[in-house]
Amino acid sequence: xxxxxxxxxxxxxxxxxxxxxxxxxxxxxxxxxxxxxxxxxxxxxxxxxxxxxxxxxxxxxxxxxxxxxxxxxxxxxxxxxxxxxxxxxxxxxxxxxxxxxxxxxxxxxxxxxxxxxxxxxxxxxxxxxxxxxxxxxxxxxxxxxxxxxxxxxxxxxxxxxxxxxxxxxxxxxxxxxxxxxxxxxxxxxxxxxxxxxxxxxxxxxxxxxxxxxxxxxxxxxxxxxxxxxxxxxxxxxxxxxxxxxxxxxxxxxxxxxxxxxxxxxxxxxxxxxxxxxxxxxxxxxxxxxxxxxxxxxxxxxxxxxxxxxxxxxxxxxxxxxxxxxxxxxxxxxxxxxxxxxxxxxxxxxxxxxxxxxxxxxxxxxxxxxxxxxxxxxxxxxxxxxxxxxxxxxxxxxxxxxxxxxxxxxxxxxxxxxxxxxxxxxxxxxxxxxxxxxxxxxxxxxxxxxxxxxxxxxxxxxxxxxxxxxxxxxxxxxxxxxxxxxxxxxxxxxx
Numbered sequence: 001x002x003x004x005x006x007x008x009x010x011x012x013x014x015x016x017x018x019x020x021x022x023x024x025x026x027x028x029x030x031x032x033x034x035x036x037x038x039x040x041x042x043x044x045x046x047x048x049x050x051x052x053x054x055x056x057x058x059x060x061x062x063x064x065x066x067x068x069x070x071x072x073x074x075x076x077x078x079x080x081x082x083x084x085x086x087x088x089x090x091x092x093x094x095x096x097x098x099x100x101x102x103x104x105x106x107x108x109x110x111x112x113x114x115x116x117x118x119x120x121x122x123x124x125x126x127x128x129x130x131x132x133x134x135x136x137x138x139x140x141x142x143x144x145x146x147x148x149x150x151x152x153x154x155x156x157x158x159x160x161x162x163x164x165x166x167x168x169x170x171x172x173x174x175x176x177x178x179x180x181x182x183x184x185x186x187x188x189x190x191x192x193x194x195x196x197x198x199x200x201x202x203x204x205x206x207x208x209x210x211x212x213x214x215x216x217x218x219x220x221x222x223x224x225x226x227x228x229x230x231x232x233x234x235x236x237x238x239x240x241x242x243x244x245x246x247x248x249x250x251x252x253x254x255x256x257x258x259x260x261x262x263x264x265x266x267x268x269x270x271x272x273x274x275x276x277x278x279x280x281x282x283x284x285x286x287x288x289x290x291x292x293x294x295x296x297x298x299x300x301x302x303x304x305x306x307x308x309x310x311x312x313x314x315x316x317x318x319x320x321x322x323x324x325x326x327x328x329x330x331x332x333x334x335x336x337x338x339x340x341x342x343x344x345x346x347x348x349x350x351x352x353x354x355x356x357x358x359x360x361x362x363x364x365x366x367x368x369x370x371x372x373x374x375x376x377x378x379x380x381x382x383x384x385x386x387x388x389x390x391x392x393x394x395x396x397x398x399x400x401x402x403x404x405x406x407x408x409x410x411x412x413x414x415x416x417x418x419x420x421x422x423x424x425x426x427x428x429x430x431x432x433x434x435x436x437x438x439x440x441x442x443x444x445x446x447x448x449x450x451x452x453x454x455x456x457x458x459x460x461x462x463x464x465x466x467x468x469x470x471x472x473x474x475x476x477x478x479x480x481x482x483x484x485x486x487x488x489x490x491x492x493x494x
Contacts, residue, residue, distance in 0.1 A: 004193060006186065007095050008130045012210075014189035015126060019201040020213050025193035032214050040444055041116070043455045044303045048116040049099060051304065052148045054162045056100060059083035064097065078140075089138040094186070096134040099148075108143035111135065112168075116303050118152040118312065120169055123210040128171060129178035133186075145175040150312045156305035165304070165312070205239065224248050226269055230415040232261050232406075249415075261406045268411040280407035282493050287397055291361040292486075294323040294332070296478040297371050298471070300443040306451065307344035309381040317374050318345050318446055321475040322356055328487055332480070338471060342450055346378055350385060357392060364482055366419045368398040399482055402489065423481045426488050435466075436474040446471060 004025065014021040023031060034042070053059055060082055062073050070088040077084055081103040088097040100112035113128050115121075128145050135142055151167045192199065203220055207213050226249050228234065228241045237256075246252060250269040258266065264275050299315035310316060318339040323332040337352040339345035357363065365371045372393050379389040402408055403417040410425035420438070424430035431437035436445060448457040449467045459467070 004190065005090070005093055005095050006189060008127055008134075010193075011130045011186070011189060012123060012126060014192060015185065016210065017201060017206050017213060017215075018192045018199045019219070020215050021189065022193050022195065022198045023215060026198070030218075032217060034214065036444055037440060038212075040455075045116045047304055047454070048150070049114050051160065051162055052114045052166055053085050053100065055148070055166065055168075056083040056085075056102065059085050059100065061085045062087055064088070070097070089135055089140065091134065091138040093190075094134045094137065096131040098131060098135070101135075101140075104143050106141075106143075108141040109135075110144050110146060111142050112146045112148060114148045116150060118150045120147055120149065120171060121210065124149075125171060125174045125178050129175045129182060132175055133179060133182050144170060144172045147171050150303060152312050154305075154312060156308050156310050158308065160304060203242075226250065226411065226414060228252065232265050232415040233259070234262070234415075264406050264409055265411075265415055268409055272411060274411070275406065275409045276492060277407040278493055280405060281402050281489050284402045284407070285489060285493060287362070288364075289360065289362045290326060291358070292325045292328075293357055293361055293363045294325070294479040294482045295357075295363050295365050295371065296321050296475055296482075297374055298439060298442050298446070298475050299374065300447045302447070307346075310344075314377065315374060316344075316346065317349050317378075318450075319442075319471060319475050320349065320353060321472075321479040322353070323479045323483055324356075325483065328483075328490055332483055334476065334480075336472060336476065338468060338475075339446075339450070347382070350375075350378060350382075354388060359391075361395070362397045363392060363395045364397050364399050364486070366398070366478070366482060367400045368396045372396065399485060408489070408492070419478065419481065423485060427481070427484045429481065429484065431474070431477065434474055434477070435470040442471055442474055 010021060010024065013024055053061070060077055060080065062070055062077060062084060064070050064086050067088075070086065071090055074084070074087040074089065077087070083103065084101045085099065086097050087101045088095065098111060099114045100110075102110040102112055104110055111128060111132055113124065113131070115124055117124075124147055128147065132142050132145060147169050148166050149169070151165055154161075154165045201219075207216050207219065213219075223229065224247055227247055228238045228249055231238050231241075231249055231252075234241075241252060241256070248269070249266055252258070252266050268275050297317050298319035299317045301313045301315050303312050305312060305314065307316065320337050322335045324335070325332045335352075335356050337349055339348070375389045375393060379386045400417060400419075403413075403422050408426065410422075412425040413421045416422075420431065436442050445467050448455055449459050449464050452459050
């Protein structure tokens with residue numbers, strides 16, 4: 001136990017899953033590297049921390065590169081009675097470092113934690129509770145506990161205003177409630193990672209709550225490909241089936257209460273055959289008006305808005321692909337837009353789109369709620385486009401509809417109606433082999449290519465050229481793939 005130090009991150013890990021905690025402490029080399037989304041979230045968190053600390057302009061930043069020196073420096077800076085950033089304390093094999101300690105009357109301090117979320121979550125309360133416990137064990141008197149988090153209603157207008165971007169909420173009472181029993185929790189966590197063998201913990205909802213566990217790929221690998229967690233909107237029912245020993249969809253008992261769509265999915269899993277409801281597909285096809293415009297957007301979002309009239313985490317469009325067809329039997333005409341500077345791309349994006357969409361014909365998108373939201377948000381920023389945006393949205397036809405309605409369902413979709421699942425299932429073609437094969441990668445690649453300095457990312461001109469080519473291929477496949485899907489649906493109904 002002498003060399004086992006319990007930090008707040010390990011404490012939170014232990015509360016979520018003893019297996020992950022034991023592995024983290026005893027076999028850290030077996031834990032996969034954080035994925036690109038997690039790494040990006042970390043980088044955004046660092047930016048938020050730096051900006052939130054500007055709310056305390058007289059604050060002193062204590063260096064963290066030397067663990068022992070950070071603890072020693074903290075003791076010296078405490079005497080100055082100024083806001084302290086990254087003050088570190090270690091006592092009884094417990095260690096915590098405060099985002100902000102703010103001095104108040106009677107020699108006491110306010111404990112302030114910074115989060116990049118847009119609300120107070122339970123995990124934040126446990127986080128701050130552990131810190132308060134640790135600091136008070138070290139002799140620091142904490143008067144109140146606060147959480148700084150992001151105000152998602154803030155709209156950038158000029159230079160970022162930290163007082164508008166952040167909300168400061170008093171969580172003292174909730175933290176005090178969480179401190180009840182914390183000594184037993186800490187003892188239990190020390191017991192876990194000092195055991196000689198890893199605890200045998202089955203998968204459960206804790207695997208993704210409050211965070212996605214990096215061991216999921218290991219702990220879930222016993223499940224077959226078409227497992228009950230692919231059950232369409234299975235939710236709690238899927239967990240009940242799993243706990244009763246049922247792993248595969250095809251083995252779900254006939255006595256199980258299922259929705260109509262779930263019944264279709266189970267039947268397809270048992271037979272291996274595709275379900276087709278031709279009348280429903282025909283009704284969908286009859287809504288189409290030529291020429292057809294197949295449209296797809298790519299967007300990025302940042303916690304700190306980069307442009308005026310943008311909120312935190314708001315999706316900003318930077319790319320579109322558009323295929324135009326006068327008839328399903330001819331070769332489509334392809335157009336695209338991809339932003340090429342650090343300027344706000346939205347007006348150029350919309351202007352290019354406006355020149356191509358014409359006044360008549362169906363605009364086919366996949367999951368129209370997304371494109372509709374992007375256009376509606378733009379119209380709020382630039383009201384002069386409102387009438388045009390409304391006319392475009394009224395022409396939207398959602399290709400998701402026949403698949404979400406289960407008018408077509410292939411067991412290869414594994415319960416999903418997403419484009420990434422439907423395209424290979426119905427056409428045999430997919431995104432394999434593409435350097436960029438999903439929207440998150442597209443978003444991050446564009447973000448790092450264009451605003452790399454913000455994230456300490458360096459991209460050469462040659463690399464930028466390759467990224468742009470890869471983005472064009474990926475977004476182009478989204479709209480071309482919709483044409484292939486529509487042709488398949490037409491053939492089914494002939």
